[in-house]
Amino acid sequence: MFYKRESNKITILDNAQFVPQHILECGQIFRYKKQDDGSYVVCSADKRATITQNGAEYIISSKDIEYFENFFDLKTDYAKIKSVLSAKSDILRQATQFGSGIRILRQPPLEMIVSFIISANNNIARIQSLVEKLCQKCGTNMGDFFAFPTLDQLLTLSVDDLRRMGMGFRAKYIHSTVRALQQKNLDGLRDMQTDERLQYLQTLSGIGPKVADCIALFAYHDMNCFPVDVWVEKVYNSYFAKEAQKNRAKIRKELTSTFGELSGYAQQYLFYFKRELDKR
DNA sequence: TTCCAGGTGCATA
């Protein structure tokens, strides 16, 4: 075990397998904040945790510690995954080294569905601010933070309410999708095969192939998925393409056939690697 | 001012 769980905290003993910056800043979660002292506050559904550093160790503190043990996917061996991916190509070796502490979070389906509808043609800073506005507008006040809204709470919002928050053309997508979800048990999607799950998700308004992949990956931990966005397009054309390719379906097909059931992991290492490098 | 952001939906050929 690389971590120790107690009643209200988890101590990460091996920081080669857990780096908060890598985990939180690789684009899979929008509800986190870095504090002035370097610690992080992370929110998911109606739960909250803080991550602080103590020498070579990280401490995750929360009153819902079992939830966050699962949330951070602590039972998966990422050393093994990185080792397999590194052997695939030089760029994967570099990417897994660069984002060595990445872990794919296990997040609530409803929160991922709404958040990634908001993500369409949007930038990460703005997605974060819109998700936070949504929580403040109709999520439960937990004292020191606002919970992500429940389906019932989301159902109280009109298209105009959503527009006033700044959702733009996504307002009607969210409005329509939360209504469709009244008839659906989102936990039932856990038992589906990859294609069936993606197919269902794409029947929802505002969800196309890329957003469906993100939801499957971050809410259902389906590692057969490889979301292709502008950044993955850059990754593909920089490191994998024989000739320039803009067709995202073709890019996805080739990359999933390269990485198989480790696709989701590979996607996050590559996304984080390319995006951070281009920022500099 | 113009461009761009973790795309999708819809019309057209």
Added chain:
DNA sequence: TATGCACATGGA
């Protein structure tokens, strides 16, 4: 099946 364009908004 494939391509092109509109869609809101705010930061760089």
